Structure formats: structure tokens, C-alpha cells
Amino acid sequence: MVGVLFLLNQYVHARLDSAVSDMRAIRYGSGYLVGILGTSGNYKFLHINNLGQVIRADSGSLTDTIRGLVIDNNGKPLAYGGSSSSAFYIDLDVDTIKTISGFPPFYRAVRTSNYLYFVSYNDMMYFSLGKRHQILEPRSAIYYKGHRCGI
């Protein structure tokens, strides 16, 4: 037990990787999941522990832009993003990409107690939940779940 406390009290400054163009990270288990866009355009995913030591490192190629990482309600890590004409998320455990064509990119994700929402926008705001999505429209009228109720 003394040894564990000793490790928790360490200060660490470590380089995780080089040739990095952009990066996202989230808490994942007792460590962190780091998504890296390499300067050569490839993607890398690092699973690191709480002292910055790399547990697993994978790389791959992707034509679209990853905007973020999130843990879904089953504890699985997902990467999400999109281009001007499509949105996607990648299930990093099973290496599949799910794409919605003609949809703005997923810019953010929020995990609630029951759902995982991806959030997109163009001239409207979209919340996507699995195969369903809802639209929050910031206009000068109130529509409440399809019922006009004011102004």
C-alpha cells in the first residue's frame, strides 16, 4: 500500500509521441485515451495509464477529421467527427466506422445517464442519438417538440 501511494504522488512529464498535428484526450478507466492526428495525416490512438505510460498504441488512416473522443454508456471508447458532407463515429473496440451522409460533423458528444448524444451544427443544432436525431433550431419562434406554442 505504501508503494501505491508513492506512485500516486509522483510528478511526471513525458513525451507521448512526436510528429503530432492535433490531439484530443479523455479520461478512460484509470488512465487516459489520447487520439492523435499525425503530421503525415494518419491517426494514432494511445491508451496510457495515470503516469503517462503507454499501454497500447494503434495507428490507422482516415479520410475524415476526428473532432473528439467519448466513452459510451457501455464503457466503450468512441472517436467521432466528420467532414462537410458527413458525420461519423468509430467504435474503437471493434474497428468499425458508422457514417451518416449529408449530415454536419459531430463536434461534441455528451453522455447522459441513459443516452449518448452527438452534437452537430450548421445553421441548426442537431442532437443525434443512435439512429434518431433531433433538431434544436435557434430561431425567433418557439416550437416545442413540433407544437408551436409562442411568439
Add this chain to the structure above:
Amino acid sequence: MPYTIRGIDVAYEDAGKKIYLLMKDSTSFTTVKMDESLNIISRRRDTLTVSDAFIDVQGKFVAVGYRTTSATGVLLLDTTLNTVRHFRINSSIFLSGVRLYRDKIYLYGAMGNPAIAILDTSGNLLSFVKDTMVIGNVRFLDPENGVAIYIGDFQAFFMKTNPNFLGTCGMSSAPAYDSTRPNPSYTTLSLSLIDPDTASLYTSPISRSSYTPATNTICFSEPFTVVFTVPDSGDINVPLSANIGVWFSRAVDTASVNNTNISITGWDGSSFRTYSFNRTCPMPNFCVLDPILNFRPNEEITVRFNSTIRDTSNNPLIPKVIVFRTQAVDTLNPVVVFTTPDSGAVNVPSNTKIAVQFSRDMDTTTVNSTNVRISGSSSGSHTFTKVCRTLSYCEINPDTFNVVVRPSP
């Protein structure tokens, strides 16, 4: 009139199960509170032109961090989206995000270098740090664990340090000041929520392969801490004339061991008293604090060691607070609280002075060769010279090596 969204962020409050959405346009930003089914509970639109804006929620606060061309600001709201406070720091941080944790607001991103600003919910700037060695951007912050993950010079860095993100590795303090701002004007806008639609998802495989990242440990070290004190937290019956011995985890900048960076306060049940002290540091990592006034009987003494205490490399101390209680009545005989070196110490340098801390003020003339005898296992008895820096703290300087100190019968 519709407006064009130019940025969004979203946060979730676990306890109340509410979603907080932030939408930024060219002249304002809009904050929306929703339940988990996306029913809108409240919303506000603040007329404030910002370049970046991010949101986080924890407890009773919602923090909107934003950047303008000249400053970085925080609009602090309550969970009904009413204004609590609005404040700024005079540095324009290109924000990557904002975090709320234990009533502190963490703004992180880039100001040339990776940068982190920490404020309390009153708007006081607690810390502003940058990694001045690289050009980059903090992309993730985990204040619960003191972890920052950032880009610098096209490299990815991991940094785990103290709660102020200062320590022996990486970040260093940078100057900045805070100011309170008038609350921005806001309106309650109208929003439409349109019924759910259905979109088709196309699933396809992707390929990944293992690779070896270019890792490199830059530094790995212990934080600078107070290891223990005498008396320590929880001690009772502490003599009224007691000094406080403090052992640091490594050599301390003795100038920083002062009445500004350490506070000693007492509460005897009816009034508070602040105790100033004189400081002696006989060893690089050991100091004695000698309060100028005696403590009062049955007094709860609180000693606060602040992060402004530095080691000899200018790294801040992990703050520590100890609390002990003095004796009810000062009737105890004096005792030797500790010596340095103590029994069992090995490899003691031959020129070491023996420091003796008594539990109370002494008649220092009785600290003499009659009452203190020094003998070596092979060299026999030794004479010594004595310097008592306070009435309860003396240094004994033996004349030769390999000494064993035995108490007088």
C-alpha cells in the same frame, strides 16, 4: 431572425441529470439548459462578442469560459442560468476548454505556449502557468488528478503535477492579473425543438495496426512536501513553549520559510491569536519555527504551510496544514523533543553539529559538560562547544569524530 452558429460546447451535470449547451455566433453566445430528453428548461443569450467559448458545470455553478482579442473571461452562472459573477484575466488564452472542479475554474489552451489559468469562483486568479519551453496548446485537463495533456513543438506531452499545475516538471508561473467585469446584457431567446428524424448509418470496417510511439520521459520526480513535523497533526499536551520542527522532502529555500508563507494561529475557545516566529534551519531540509510568544493553555494551534514555500530549485511546496493542541496547564518537565542526528543515524559527517530541541525554554547554562556527555566508541569522551540559538534550541559542536551522545544519569 436566425443567426449563424460558429461554435458549440456541451456539458452534463450528473446530479441533476441536465445538459448544458453553449452556442456561439458572431455577436453573442447562447446557453441552454435541457433535461435528458432535450426538453428546454431555461436559456439565455448574452450579447458579448467572443472568439472562443466553452462550458462546464459542477455543483451549483455553470462556467462559461471565453476569449476576446485582449482577455480571457468567465461568465459564472448558477444552474438556473442566472448571473453569479463575470470576471476576466488580462491575458488572451486561445481556449481549448474550461473545467469546473471543487469551486475552481480551469481555463486551458494556448498563449503561444501551452497555458493554464486557475481562478476561484470569486474571480481571484489563483495560478497562471505556461510551459515556456515549447510552442503549443493544452488540449485536455484533468484537475482531479493534476494531469494536463498538450501539444508542444509538434509533440504530445503528458504532465502530472500538483493541483496548481506547478511542480518539478514542465509548467512555470507567468504573470497576469484578474478583474471583475459588469454583467453582460442578456435576453431570453426563443428556441425550437423539432421532432426526431431518422438518419441512416452506414457501417464499414477500418484497419488499424500497432505501432511504437516516440515516448520519452522528460522528468519523473517527487513533489516537494512537508514530510512531517514535531509536533505533528493530532498531537495533544504540546508544551506552551514548544518550537515546531519541520522536515521537508528536500532542501528548502530557507528564505521562503517565513511568516508570510507559514501561518501559525491559535484558538483557545474564546479568541484567535496569530503567532509570529523566528526561523532556524540547521539542515538543508530541516527548519525550526520558534514562536515569539508562548502558546496559551489548551489551545488548538493550526500551522499552514503554503505553496509559496520553495525548494532550492524554486519548485513550490504541496500545501499542508497541521493542527495540534497545547497542554491544559504548563506543569510538565522539559524533555528533549528531538536531536539531529538522532539515535541510529549512520554515515553522519564528522563535522556535524548536534542539534537539540527542548520542549520548553531552558536555563541554557545547564547545557554544559556536566549535564551533557559525549563519548565515542573508540575515541572516548569529547569536549564540545555550545551555541543556543533560542532558549529551547541548542547546537553542540563536538571536537572530534565518531561520537556517541549519552544522556546524563
